[in-house]
Amino acid sequence: MVRDVTFNVARGEVLGLLGVNGAGKSTTLAMIAGVLAPDAGAVKLNGLILHEHLATARTCIGYLPENVPLWPELTVREYLDACGRLHRMDRAARKRAIDRELLRLDLSGMANRLSGQLSLGQKRRLGLAQALLHDPELLVLDEPGNGLDPVQTAQLRELIQGLSDTRATIISTHVLSEVEAMCDRVVILHEGRVRFDAQLAADRGALDRAFLAIARDKTEIAA
């Protein structure tokens, strides 16, 4: 359940959506990506209400859900080709975009491997490739670092920082250090509401205190 959640993100900014499990991060991101329809309120993209302009908006949003969506019987290239088709990209644009993303995400060597046979880190990178395929203005990544080893996490951080120059990026996570390493701004969600919204550079101590207070709150409820 998500209530009264309001925040904005600008081009070039990486916004971290932080919260404990069940805080409403994935629901919020799914609504931003147009996967879930909100009961009330609206997601605005470049001033357009998302659910009234889905056809236009879908070209502007790249979405990587928490569980990497894969058709395991397709090869990496076939999978990306299918994703390009879903985004109505023509054949030439698809080919260019697939080559670009395979190179960017270091997947060129496994273009002809079945996507179901990739390691978790490779699957995450493939999921990111499909989100970036149509060069979206807004990148929505739900727990992109889940299940990655430290080296893969470091690579992912570097990659996301490299991607954020030309687009707005929203990342959800429940790991404070991930937010501190990747994000410019943090929104903390708790029980479906925004509890904290500030630039990371402004006051790191405030972020730590807010997150600890929420963690303490949750521990007391559990006790």
Next chain:
Amino acid sequence: MNVLPVARLDLKRLFVRPFAWALGAIALGLLAWLFLLDLNAFLAAQPKLAAAPEANLGYTDLVAAPHLLTFVQLSLLLAPLITMHAIAGERRAHTLPLLFAAGLSPARIVLEKFLASLVFLWLLLILAALIPLSLAHATSPDWGQFCAALLGSALCVAALSAIGIACSAFVSHPALAAMAALLIALVLGILDAGSRMTGAHAGWLDYLALSTHITPFMHGLVRSVDVIYFLLLIVLPLSFAARRLAAEKVRG
């Protein structure tokens, strides 16, 4: 050209899996064997048929139309197996958000998935129909009756496919979806078994039964009541599936 991206994707996924090929090969092999048995029986019955010309039974009545009916009976199993992954499989692979995020409406997703399964099953139907047609040059088939039987088979297979898609939308596991679709198809298939055995009419139960509506097609009769029955059996499950998917989009 990016028309019907979901249907193309589903067909691609169907054809890269050995399952669909194996299923098609087994079905066609079985049909070919049954065709030979029917043909053998037809040839053995030639003296009796010659002695009773008033019965007016020929190759189409005794071999070609029953062959298509056998395909329909096989489709009671084929359609659930082909459609079970349609939506339940997407749900398990977490790929539904990808389709929703691409701006595709639930109705369109359902419709394209139905089309994909239909292409596969109708392709099998055409291949199955080619078996009796291979002897067309040596016999004198009743083309009208054969086309009616083909139309009836196509409609019935489409209805079974729509039921399979609906079950796949409502059930979380593909195997459960296949079982549910098979169960519904079997119930529709045997609804009028009692009245057939006793010879009494069972009213609406007879109307709901598949055999009530497929049999006239096999005899060369294309009745609007039968066409409407099959169209309803296609539209209703598909609309239920679309509603289920739309609810999933709202509820998450």
